Structure formats: structure tokens, C-alpha cells
Amino acid sequence: MITTTPEPLEAAAAGPMARALRRFRADKIGLFAVAMVCLLGLISLTFFILDRLGIPWPMDPNATNLERKLMPPNSVNWLGTDNLGRDVFSRLLNGAYISLTVGFVAVFVSLFIGVTVGAIAGYFGKWVDNLIMRIVDAIMCFPTFFLILTAVALVGPSIFNIIVVIGLVSWTGTARLVRAEFLTLRESAYVQAARAIGQRGRKIIFRHILPNAAAPILVTAVLGVPSAILTEAGLSFLGFGVQPPQATWGNIIADGKTYILDAWWLILFPGLAILVTTLSFYLTGDALRQAVETRSERQ
Amino acid sequence: MSQPILQVRDLCIDFVLEDRTIEAVKDASFELAAGETLAIVGESGSGKSVTALALTRLLPVPPANIKRGEILFQGKNVMTMDAAQLRQLRGGKIAYIFQEPSTSLNPVYTVRSQIGEAIRLHRPDVADVDAEIVRWLDAVGIVDPAARMHDYPHQLSGGMQQRVMIAMALACQPDVLVADEPTTALDVTIQAQIMELLGSLKERFGMSVILITHNFGIVSGFASRVLVMYRGRIVEQGPTEEILRHPKHAYTRALIDCIPRLGSKEKRLKTIDHAAIAGA
Numbered sequence: 001m002i003t004t005t006p007e008p009l010e011a012a013a014a015g016p017m018a019r020a021l022r023r024f025r026a027d028k029i030g031l032f033a034v035a036m037v038c039l040l041g042l043i044s045l046t047f048f049i050l051d052r053l054g055i056p057w058p059m060d061p062n063a064t065n066l067e068r069k070l071m072p073p074n075s076v077n078w079l080g081t082d083n084l085g086r087d088v089f090s091r092l093l094n095g096a097y098i099s100l101t102v103g104f105v106a107v108f109v110s111l112f113i114g115v116t117v118g119a120i121a122g123y124f125g126k127w128v129d130n131l132i133m134r135i136v137d138a139i140m141c142f143p144t145f146f147l148i149l150t151a152v153a154l155v156g157p158s159i160f161n162i163i164v165v166i167g168l169v170s171w172t173g174t175a176r177l178v179r180a181e182f183l184t185l186r187e188s189a190y191v192q193a194a195r196a197i198g199q200r201g202r203k204i205i206f207r208h209i210l211p212n213a214a215a216p217i218l219v220t221a222v223l224g225v226p227s228a229i230l231t232e233a234g235l236s237f238l239g240f241g242v243q244p245p246q247a248t249w250g251n252i253i254a255d256g257k258t259y260i261l262d263a264w265w266l267i268l269f270p271g272l273a274i275l276v277t278t279l280s281f282y283l284t285g286d287a288l289r290q291a292v293e294t295r296s297e298r299q
Numbered sequence: 300m301s302q303p304i305l306q307v308r309d310l311c312i313d314f315v316l317e318d319r320t321i322e323a324v325k326d327a328s329f330e331l332a333a334g335e336t337l338a339i340v341g342e343s344g345s346g347k348s349v350t351a352l353a354l355t356r357l358l359p360v361p362p363a364n365i366k367r368g369e370i371l372f373q374g375k376n377v378m379t380m381d382a383a384q385l386r387q388l389r390g391g392k393i394a395y396i397f398q399e400p401s402t403s404l405n406p407v408y409t410v411r412s413q414i415g416e417a418i419r420l421h422r423p424d425v426a427d428v429d430a431e432i433v434r435w436l437d438a439v440g441i442v443d444p445a446a447r448m449h450d451y452p453h454q455l456s457g458g459m460q461q462r463v464m465i466a467m468a469l470a471c472q473p474d475v476l477v478a479d480e481p482t483t484a485l486d487v488t489i490q491a492q493i494m495e496l497l498g499s500l501k502e503r504f505g506m507s508v509i510l511i512t513h514n515f516g517i518v519s520g521f522a523s524r525v526l527v528m529y530r531g532r533i534v535e536q537g538p539t540e541e542i543l544r545h546p547k548h549a550y551t552r553a554l555i556d557c558i559p560r561l562g563s564k565e566k567r568l569k570t571i572d573h574a575a576i577a578g579a
Contacts, residue, residue: 015451016407189402193464196357196397197390197417197471200382207416211407 016292020215023291030287036280044097051094059087061094062245070263080265082255088265091247092273098248099277102163102232103225109167110228111221114174115210121175122182123205133179136172144169148231152240159242162235166228174220181213188212215292222285226278233274249274302374304474304507305331305354305393310368312349315361323349325531327368331475336501336508338522338539340515340554342571346531347511351477354509355389356380373474391421394473398480400460404452410436411448414467421471435466438503440496458489462496469500476501479511494521516558519543527551529576549576 024030050057059077065085073080079088121132151165185191186209194208235241236250244251249270256266312324324346331337339347352358354370356377370377372392380388397403405413414432418425425431429448436444439462452460461481468476478497482490494517501508510522518525519539526536529550535542546552553571 015409189397189399190405192357193395193397193403194405195389196355196395197467198386198388198420199390199416200386208405212405 016215020288020291024287027287027290029283030291033280033283033287036276037284040096040277040280041100043093044100047093048097056090058093059090061090061247062086070259072263073265079269080263082252082263082266083259088252088269091252092249092270095247095249095252095270096273098159098242098246099229099232099274102159102166103229103281105163106166106170106228106232107221107224109164110169110171110224111174111217112171113167114171115178115217117171118175118178119182119205119210122179123186123201123209125183125186129179132175136175139169140172145231145234149235149238149240152235157235157240157243162232162241166231170224170228170231174217174224177216177220178213181216182209185209185212218292219285219289222281222288226281229274229278229281303330304333304373306369306371307350307354308369308371310350310353310370311366312346312353312358313364313366315364322531323363324353327528327531327533329526329533329536331507331509333474334505334507335524336510336522338510338512338518338525339528340512340518340525341528342513342554344530345528347528348479350528351395351479351509351511354475354477355393356385357389357395387421390417390468390471390473392473393475393477394468394471396461396464396468396476396478396481398483400457400464400484401452403464404460406452409449409451410455410463414448414463414470417467418470431470432466435470436463438469438500439463439466441466457485458492461485461489461493465493465496465500469504472504473506475507475509477509477511480513481510482517483512483514490517497521513554514558515543515555527554 056063063086065081067085068077068081069083069085071077071081077087077089079092081087082091117132117136121129147169148165151169152162155161155165191204191208194204199208232241232248233250233253236248237254239254241250242248252270253267256263256270260267307330308328310324310327311322314321314323327346327350329337339350341347349358349363353365354377356365358365365378372388377388411429411432414435415428418428418431432448433444436448441447441459441462455463481497482493485493497508498521510518512518522539524537525539525542527534527542527548527550529548534548535546535551542551543555546555550571553569553576556569557571559568
């Protein structure tokens with residue numbers, strides 16, 4: 001007698017999540033980038049909590065000491081001091097949470113708007129799609145950074161306002177992407193099959209279409225974080241960001257630019273912090289894209 | 300004979316495009332008796348799939364436009380049904396199996412989750428959904444259904460995927476099963492298995508079946524009645540035996556001639572000469 005037993009070796013880890021994880025684990029650069037992102041997250045959280053508890057470690061980021069101003073990196077001030085004698089290392093660590101908070105929350109806001117708008121346009125099509133996409137086109141006509149700059153100048157430069165403004169302005173790309181995914185998936189055979197078993201429209205959107213569009217949405221989300229971080233740094237550099245004395249990477253550079261020839265450490269270290277952070281996110285997003293790419297496997 | 304389960308009268312379907320209107324189905328009228336197997340045969344673009352989708356108003360409107368005609372399911376007019384009634388009809392009364400099993404299953408869900416969805420939609424009184432899933436997977440001949448139901452579509456072969464699609468359609472216990480080219484994407488040996496399976500399931504559960512195909516070869520021995528469509532029109536309908544033996548329309552004859560025969564002296568496969576048919 002012939003008995004066939006289904007092979008269990010693959011069955012345990014065959015879902016789309018498991019497959020993506022398996023591929024991600026094989027990506028050395030991606031793993032390193034994720035480790036960096038986690039480390040940055042941990043650092044920001046730690047120093048945010050220390051700040052709130054009033055524990056000045058390694059030093060009070062806002063304590064001025066004019067006797068030790070513009071000191072190059074040394075054994076006390078590892079990354080030197082600025083023109084007011086504040087410790088650059090402490091300020092960098094203290095400002096880290098601003099960058100990451102702005103990055104994550106702004107992306108969340110833009111994702112929420114972008115996915116909703118894109119899904120509506122893509123699923124309903126026809127004049128709904130036309131109307132929405134023309135509005136999106138109109139918004140995209142404005143240079144994003146100047147739009148943000150103007151909006152922040154109008155509503156005032158608090159961290160909350162900056163997050164909301166970045167989120168409100170940067171959802172258009174996500175909306176376009178989600179719309180395109182929905183347009184394709186709406187015509188797919190399994191959506192047709194779901195309609196044929198009498199599933200309702202709402203369920204088709206959330207159960208059948210959205211999960212299949214999740215991979216590209218996730219990737220744009222992760223890639224949106226560094227761009228929000230850069231925007232915030234740019235705003236801070238121009239003085240429209242989070243206001244002093246709160247340290248942010250952008251305003252440390254802004255303060256240091258006057259001394260660029262005498263005190264290179266004021267520019268270099270916050271610049272490196274921004275670079276490493278954004279690069280980590282970009283590399284994570286890139287690795288993620290490769291891990292969740294399913295099209296090559298769909299026959 | 301009792302009242303037919305499905306009646307289609309003078310169905311006309313247009314596709315309205317930007318620059319022109321295409322008449323996909325013209326004055327189609329036919330009936331389906333309870334427990335009967337009807338084959339709709341025709342080449343690509345003859346309107347057979349459009350007709351099938353129109354039965355539960357699954358065609359996207361626009362571009363499709365059901366210009367005229369009546370579709371009665373158990374005496375109720377499908378054309379005047381509201382959204383909720385249509386959802387009841389789709390899957391619950393008239394279920395579909397499509398051509399491409401590999402794309403008809405959602406790649407991100409397991410077999411269990413997809414068949415379960417269908418059961419919960421149409422048979423909310425089923426308490427043990429898993430047991431029901433296993434029962435139907437077993438009925439369509441899937442070995443070790445309790446383990447297999449946790450598989451994702453890509454882990455199954457094409458034949459197994461189509462079996463899952465059939466299980467999903469049957470799990471809603473429909474009165475009519477519409478099989479739209481169910482074997483076109485499968486290779487020939489699997490084709491025979493699937494057709495045999497459909498035949499035995501039909502006997503077992505006593506439903507009506509509409510088989511849509513371009514292949515006269517799989518019609519004989521499966522369908523009791525045949526309906527031939529050509530360029531949106533039903534050109535001929537009648538008992539399978541009779542149509543196979545005495546095709547009246549030139550197109551039917553041409554279609555039948557297209558079936559390759561073992562031992563035939565012909566050097567080349569037959570193709571259809573449309574000019575000759577139009578002239579006939």
C-alpha cells in the first residue's frame with residue numbers, strides 16, 4: 001500500500017511572515033541595520049527617561065560653562081563642547097529621541113492618511129479616484145520642504161506641530177502607491193473569487209486586498225522614517241524646528257555652523273549621528289523590501 | 300419536469316468602451332433544470348464567461364452593461380436583487396470555480412482560513428468549522444486534510460489548488476455550481492481527475508452544474524445538455540449526444556472537428572475558418 005504523508009519540514013514556517021523573516025535573516029547588512037535601529041531606539045529611550053527623571057548623565061545637556069567653551073574632544077567632554085561650553089556628547093544623546101519620535105510618529109500620521117486615501121481611490125475607482133488623485137497631484141506640485149516650512153512658521157515650531165505638519169504633507173507618495181496596488185489587486189482572481197462567494201466590499205478591502213498590499217506599504221513606511229528625520233533636522237537647522245534650549249541634531253549643527261573652521265566637532269558629530277541614523281533606516285527598508293518581495297515567487 | 304432552477308431570457312450584455320460598444324452577449328436564452336449538467340461551449344470571446352458571471356451580476360458595471368433580459372433563480376429575478384440578496388446568492392446558491400486555481404486563492408491565507416471564510420459567510424449555524432473544512436477537503440480527495448488545511452496555496456500543486464477551490468465552492472452547499480474552464484490551467488492527466496471528481500460530486504450532492512469550456516472533448520460523458528456560443532449568440536443547444544452526432548451549425552461542426560483524434564490521418568490540427576462560418 002502506498003501511503004503519502006505530507007512533509008512537515010516546510011509546513012511549520014510557510015506563511016508570508018515566516019518566509020520574509022527567513023529571507024531577512026540571511027541578509028547580513030539588513031540585520032546589522034536593524035541592530036543599529038534598535039540600538040538607536042534604546043539610546044533615545046534611555047536618555048529620554050534619564051532626562052525626565054532629572055538625572056544629568058553623562059552631563060547636563062543644557063548646563064553652560066563658559067570656561068570650557070569650544071573645547072575639542074577630550075577625556076571629560078568626549079565629543080567636545082560648544083560655544084556656551086555645553087557638552088556635545090550629552091546634547092547628542094539628549095536630542096536623539098526628538099529625531100526618532102518625529103521620524104516614527106510623522107510616518108504613522110502620513111501612513112494613516114496615505115493608506116486610507118489611496119485605498120478609497122484605488123478600490124472605488126471612477127470619479128472618486130479621479131477627484132482624489134487630482135487633489136494629490138495638486139499637493140505634490142508644491143515643493144514639500146517649503147510647504148512644511150510655511151506651515152510650521154504659521155502654526156509655531158513645537159515638536160507636536162512639526163510631527164503633524166510633516167505627516168500631513170508627506171502622505172501623497174503612500175497614497176499613490178496604495179492606489180496603484182489596489183488597482184492591480186482589485187482585478188486579481190482571488191478578489192474576484194471573494195466576490196463570487198458573496199463577501200462584502202468592506203471585508204474584501206481589509207481582508208483580501210490590504211494584506212496583499214502590506215509589503216510595499218511597510219517598506220515605504222520604513223523608508224519614510226529617515227526622510228522625516230532629515231526634514232526635522234533641516235527645520236531645526238533653519239531655526240524652525242524644536243526650539244532651544246532643547247537640543248536636536250539639527251540645531252546643534254545650526255549653532256555650530258558659525259564656528260565651522262574652529263570647531264569641526266560641532267558639525268561633524270551631529271552630522272554623523274544623522275547619517276548613521278538615516279542610513280540604518282534606509283538599509284533596513286531596503287533589506288525589508290527584498291525580504292517581502294513576493295512577485296518573483298508568484299507564478 | 301419541475302420548474303427549472305435557473306432561467307435566462309433574452310440576455311443582452313454590452314461592454315461600453317470609450318470609443319465603441321461591444322455586444323458581448325446577444326439575446327441569450329436558456330434554462331437549467333435542477334440536477335442537470337449543462338455545458339456552455341465556445342471559443343475565447345464568445346461570451347460564455349460573461350454569461351456565467353452575469354448570473355450573479357458579478358460583472359463590473361461599467362464597463363459591462365446588462366442591457367436587456369431576465370435572469371430568474373428559483374423564480375426570483377436576479378436583476379432586481381439588492382446587495383444583501385446578491386451576497387446570499389453568490390456562493391450560497393450559485394458558486395463558482397474559476398480557471399486559474401493558483402491565482403484564485405489568496406496567497407496570504409491558509410486553506411483553512413479561506414474555506415472557513417466561505418463557510419462562516421453562508422452557513423453561520425455550523426459550530427465546528429474545522430471539522431466541516433476537513434470533511435469537504437476529504438470529499439474533494441485531498442489526502443490528510445486535517446494537516447493539509449494549514450497549508451498556504453503555494454504549497455499545493457495546481458491540481459490540489461483546484462480541489463481546494465472546489466471544496467470552497469461546495470462548502471457553501473450551493474444549488475448551482477458554475478465551473479468556468481476549471482481544467483484549462485491544468486495538465487491533461489489532472490484535467491481528467493478533476494472532471495471525474497466534479498462528476499462524482501455532482502452525483503453525490505445532487506446540484507446543477509454549468510460547465511464552461513472551449514473543449515468539446517471534456518463535454519461528452521459529463522454534460523447532459525450542450526449550449527454552443529459563437530460571437531455572443533447561442534447558435535445551438537440540445538442534448539449532448541445529438542449535438543455531437545448531428546451538429547446543425549457550421550461553427551459547432553468546426554468546434555467538434557477541432558478535437559484531435561487518435562489514429563486520424565490528418566497531418567495538421569484543424570482550425571476554425573471564420574469566414575466560411577459567417578458565409579454559411
